[in-house]
Amino acid sequence: xxxxxxxxxxxxxxxxxxxxxxxxxxxxxxxxxxxxxxxxxxxxxxxxxxxxxxxxxxxxxxxxxxxxxxxxxxxxxxxxxxxxxxxxxxxxxxxxxxxxxxxxxxxxxxxxxxxxxxxxxxxxxxxxxxxxxxxxxxxxxxxxxxxxxxxxxxxxxxxxxxxxxxxxxxxxxxxxxxxxxxxxxxxxxxxxxxxxxxxxxxxxxxxxxxxxxxxxxxxxxxxxxxxxxxxxxxxxxxxxxxxxxxxxxxxxxxxxxxxxxxxxxxxxxxxxxxxxxxxxxxxxxxxxxxxxxxxxxxxxxxxxxxxxxxxxxxxxxxxxxxxxxxxxxxxxxxxxxxxxxxxxxxxxxxxxxxxxxxx
Amino acid sequence: xxxxxxxxxxxxxxxxxxxxxxxxxxxxxxxxxxxxxxxxxxxxxxxxxxxxxxxxxxxxxxxxxxxxxxxxxxxxxxxxxxxxxxxxxxxxxxxxxxxxxxxxxxxxxxxxxxxxxxxxxxxxxxxxxxxxxxxxxxxxxxxxxxxxxxxxxxxxxxxxxxxxxxxxxxxxxxxxxxxxxxxxxxxxxxxxxxxxxxxx
Numbered sequence: 001x002x003x004x005x006x007x008x009x010x011x012x013x014x015x016x017x018x019x020x021x022x023x024x025x026x027x028x029x030x031x032x033x034x035x036x037x038x039x040x041x042x043x044x045x046x047x048x049x050x051x052x053x054x055x056x057x058x059x060x061x062x063x064x065x066x067x068x069x070x071x072x073x074x075x076x077x078x079x080x081x082x083x084x085x086x087x088x089x090x091x092x093x094x095x096x097x098x099x100x101x102x103x104x105x106x107x108x109x110x111x112x113x114x115x116x117x118x119x120x121x122x123x124x125x126x127x128x129x130x131x132x133x134x135x136x137x138x139x140x141x142x143x144x145x146x147x148x149x150x151x152x153x154x155x156x157x158x159x160x161x162x163x164x165x166x167x168x169x170x171x172x173x174x175x176x177x178x179x180x181x182x183x184x185x186x187x188x189x190x191x192x193x194x195x196x197x198x199x200x201x202x203x204x205x206x207x208x209x210x211x212x213x214x215x216x217x218x219x220x221x222x223x224x225x226x227x228x229x230x231x232x233x234x235x236x237x238x239x240x241x242x243x244x245x246x247x248x249x250x251x252x253x254x255x256x257x258x259x260x261x262x263x264x265x266x267x268x269x270x271x272x273x274x275x276x277x278x279x280x281x282x283x284x285x286x287x288x289x290x291x292x293x294x295x296x297x298x299x300x301x302x303x304x305x306x307x308x309x310x311x312x313x314x315x316x317x318x319x320x321x322x323x324x325x326x327x328x329x330x331x332x333x334x335x336x337x338x339x340x341x342x343x344x345x346x347x348x349x350x351x352x353x354x355x356x357x358x359x
Numbered sequence: 360x361x362x363x364x365x366x367x368x369x370x371x372x373x374x375x376x377x378x379x380x381x382x383x384x385x386x387x388x389x390x391x392x393x394x395x396x397x398x399x400x401x402x403x404x405x406x407x408x409x410x411x412x413x414x415x416x417x418x419x420x421x422x423x424x425x426x427x428x429x430x431x432x433x434x435x436x437x438x439x440x441x442x443x444x445x446x447x448x449x450x451x452x453x454x455x456x457x458x459x460x461x462x463x464x465x466x467x468x469x470x471x472x473x474x475x476x477x478x479x480x481x482x483x484x485x486x487x488x489x490x491x492x493x494x495x496x497x498x499x500x501x502x503x504x505x506x507x508x509x510x511x512x513x514x515x516x517x518x519x520x521x522x523x524x525x526x527x528x529x530x531x532x533x534x535x536x537x538x539x540x541x542x543x544x545x546x547x548x549x550x551x552x553x554x555x556x557x558x559x
Contacts, residue, residue, distance in 0.1 A: 096387075127489050131414040138422025142394070145426065149387065149433050157433070164430050168423060188491055327536065 028123065032112055040259040041074035047311050048073070054315040084248035089151060092245065096150035101246070101253035104143025108257040111136045111264055116191045118277050118296040129190040130178055133268065134171075137223065140261065141167045144225075144232065147254070148242035159241025162322060163225055163232035169329040170222040176337035177216035180209050181272045183344055194276035200284070204275040208347070211340045213273045215333045217306065220265035222329065224258060226310055228317035229325055236319075266306035267299075274302050362406050369406075373399035386432045390425060397421050411491045 007027065012020035045060065049070065052059025065072035088097055114129040116122040126132060141164055148160020182188065184205055185196035197204045206213050222229040233241030243254045270276055277299040285292040320328070376399065379392040397420045404413035498506050 126410070128410045128414050128491060131411070131418060131491075135414050135418040135422060138418060138426075141422075141426055142429075145429055145433070146391075149429075161430065161434070164426055168426055171422070188489075323534070324536070 025123070032117075032123075033109065036109070036112065036260060036263065037256070039263060040256055041078070043259050043263065043307065044077070044255075045070065045073050047314070050308070050311045051315045054312075078252075081248055081252045086248040086250045087245070089153070089245050091152045093150040093152065096146050097245075098250075100143045100147035100150055101250050101257075102143070103146060104140055104257040105253050105260075107136045107139035107143075108260045108264065114190050115264075115267055116194055116271065116276060117299060119191075119294050121296070122191060125189065125191055128188045130182065130188040130193070133190075134175060134178065137174075137261075138167070138171055140257070143254075143257070144242050147246065151242075151245040153245055155238040155240075156242050156244045158238050159232045159234075159244070163242060166225070166229065166232065166325060166329070167223055169326060170219040170333070173215050173329060173333035173337055174219040174223065176334065176341065177209075177212040177219065178272070180212040180337065180341055180344055181205060183341070183348065184209070190271060190276075194271055194278060197275040198278055198282070200282050201275070201280045204273065204278070206273040209273060209340070209344070211336050213269070215337050216272065217265075217269055217309070219329075219333060220269065221310065221313060222325070224261045224265055224310075226258075226262065227314040228320050230319060231322050231325060234319060262310050263303070263307060266303045266310070269306045270299065270302040276302075366403060366406055369399045369402045373403070387429065390429050390432050393428075394421050394425050397425070409490060411494055 008020055008024050011023045011027070015023060049059035059070060060073040061069040063070060063072035063076045065075070088094060111133055113123045114126060114132050116125075122129075144163045144167075145160045148156040148158075148163070151157075181193060185193040187193065187196070225232045231237075231241075233243065238244075243251055246254065277294045277296060279292050279294055279298050280302075282292050282294075373396055376392045376395040380389045380396065383389045383392060397416055401413040401416045404410075404416065
């Protein structure tokens with residue numbers, strides 16, 4: 001299997017071996033960050049292209065790269081945003097207005113520390129990985145609230161209030177869905193959660209926890225403030241919601257955070273319900289086959305499906321009304337999770353399904 | 360050695376932030392500094408290997424309680440000048456309360472011989488020890504009844520809070536969602552078929 005050892009020894013020969021581990025960590029973090037930002041950049045392009053095709057349009061097709069029309073669009077966007085002036089409104093709270101975009105982006109990136117990309121490949125293989133994810137996702141709301149408040153504008157403030165109420169509401173449903181996953185794996189460690197699903201597609205969690213999968217994905221869409229739950233930035237009512245007054249790169253940071261969070265929710269859906277880096281061909285091909293082995297390839301491939309789902313939802317559904325969002329969160333999703341947790345408890349008690357060998 | 364330095368750094372930030380909470384003039388700053396306080400105490404718990412408690416502190420207080428706090432603080436138009444007017448007169452009471460709290464804390468440290476406990480490194484844990492599991496076992500076996508009791512009290516408190524703040528205003532027209540869902544296209548849209556007319 002592929003390891004970091006050669007790179008580490010090379011780094012140790014460059015600098016002293018005492019600094020080799022921190023340097024290796026820095027290299028790994030940089031790799032993930034750059035990869036993530038690139039995926040995010042092309043995700044925005046994919047969004048515009050796919051929604052365009054779904055609506056019988058062509059999407060971005062002016063900026064060519066490698067003779068592919070539209071492929072250079074993300075880079076053109078970056079250049080445009082970089083050269084725009086960042087305007088701070090005169091009556092805004094200067095410090096919080098500048099800090100807010102970072103408070104949104106930093107938690108979004110920090111969560112990737114516990115994501116298991118491949119067997120034995122996570123930065124921090126901590127015991128309480130699931131709790132860490134819950135804690136960090138709930139941090140992201142601060143940036144949104146502070147941005148809305150600091151801008152000293154009514155539209156921004158309304159957007160921030162909506163977003164805060166929505167995220168707090170859907171976090172509960174999301175947490176309950178994670179409890180269901182936890183009951184299968186018996187561990188809060190992300191690697192252990194993936195390991196507990198081994199044995200082919202039917203032993204992944206989606207089969208026995210299907211209601212929880214639906215609840216988790218819907219709450220994920222709501223948590224990232226994406227359509228059809230994007231009332232926090234509902235253009236038709238409150239201009240652009242919490243980031244009305246942001247321009248240039250300050251706006252881009254919110255944008256990056258939103259897309260990184262979408263990729264994250266997709267990755268977590270795969271880890272919790274679709275076996276993370278486990279191969280779907282496991283059990284159908286001989287164990288020595290490369291395609292049956294767990295690897296990053298499967299993790300990345302599976303993550304693309306929920307990511308596509310985000311775009312599909314946006315192209316398909318009209319925006320929810322605010323009271324309907326609250327109703328769905330509190331009166332539909334939370335009861336569904338509670339009932340299914342009860343069912344799961346009964347299944348565990350009678351050793352049905354994946355709990356056959358459960359003590 | 361290194362954890363001790365970290366402990367002092369985070370404790371210093373914690374104390375500074377705690378002071379900031381009561382000294383800041385802007386209530387939003389106070390709330391944010393309280394968030395910083397929670398973070399630092401979470402880190403100190405992590406240094407003591409209490410990872411579950413540390414992360415749950417962030418999850419519950421920072422992720423939910425303080426968000427709602429900020430929500431309220433931002434929504435209310437608090438006039439600080441008016442609030443501050445009478446405060447100076449209460450200083451004897453404030454000193455008395457503060458003195459009592461300090462006395463109680465010192466008492467606990469002396470009586471239970473906790474002096475220096477914070478400076479010692481946390482005891483080494485056996486391999487494979489998960490303090491989430493340990494806490495769960497204690498909570499669901501030994502302390503099952505107290506935990507249930509606390510949960511019921513919390514439930515009663517939240518129901519009471521809702522009942523106290525619920526006011527029924529006359530004249531509001533909320534949507535009946537069930538009725539909205541039950542509507543058929545037939546009841547709303549009438550498609551009229553008619554022959555095309557001759558051009559004049």
